[in-house]
Amino acid sequence: MPAAGTGKRFGADKPKQYLALGQKTVMQCTVDRLTQLSQIQQVIIPIHPQDNFVHQLAFQQPEKIRFVMGGAERSDSVLAGLRAIQTQAHAQDWVLVHDVARPCVRLSDIQRLFEQLAHDEVGGILANQVRDTIKQGTAEQKISHTVPRQQLWQALTPQMFRFELLFKALMQAQQQGLQVTDEASAIELLGYQPRLIAGAYDNLKITYFEDLALAEYLLDRQKI
């Protein structure tokens, strides 16, 4: 669970994962949600080297959690997490990568990811089919053309791949100096086609200031 970001776009006085979301912090909400799943044996959380906040937090299942030092980019943090389990993981073990900044992910979506990918050689990701009419813009912010949306998807997390393949893919992207913003991008660079598993539309990533209140509303709605 990459959690070493500093939340530049959010712009708070601390990283967004340490802001309050209801009675807990964003990080506690996300971690406590995932540790409920019996299939998740361990949650490795890369944190920022200068993180002064995480030690103040209590979690529902601390025995499942391990903190490691994250890296400069999200992909470096994910690689640090994989390195931490390198000696214990088997090549074909499944690894889920989930942003700490996505506290509203539904456990039923993760269960579906498990079920639908169980016999897959490569893996896949939760994603949302694009709903709106999509425009290709010009540098002058004019419409160049309308993009057919039938096969357009927004990438979400969790993203689920086998340990060895994901490690190789991220290492290769790093060695080639290629910036990948999600795990699937690294796998794609190796020539594979990860599966797209349709997820709920409320799996919001808290990125900007206004997303926090929206996440709180969505979490409240999920309790109904």
Ligand SMILES: Nc1ccn([C@@H]2O[C@H](COP(=O)(O)OP(=O)(O)OP(=O)(O)O)[C@@H](O)[C@H]2O)c(=O)n1
């Ligand atoms: N060096 C980094 C950068 C990001 N992340 C994590 O990757 C996830 C998605 O990143 P993003 O939403 O971009 O978070 P930030 O990097 O914190 O935000 P920003 O890009 O606005 O600075 C977050 O859970 C974030 O903590 C990470 O572990 N290590």
Ligand SMILES: C[C@](O)(CO)[C@H](O)COP(=O)(O)O
């Ligand atoms: C992995 C991700 O959450 C998929 O939507 C996303 O790519 C993270 O980084 P971004 O910089 O906000 O795209």
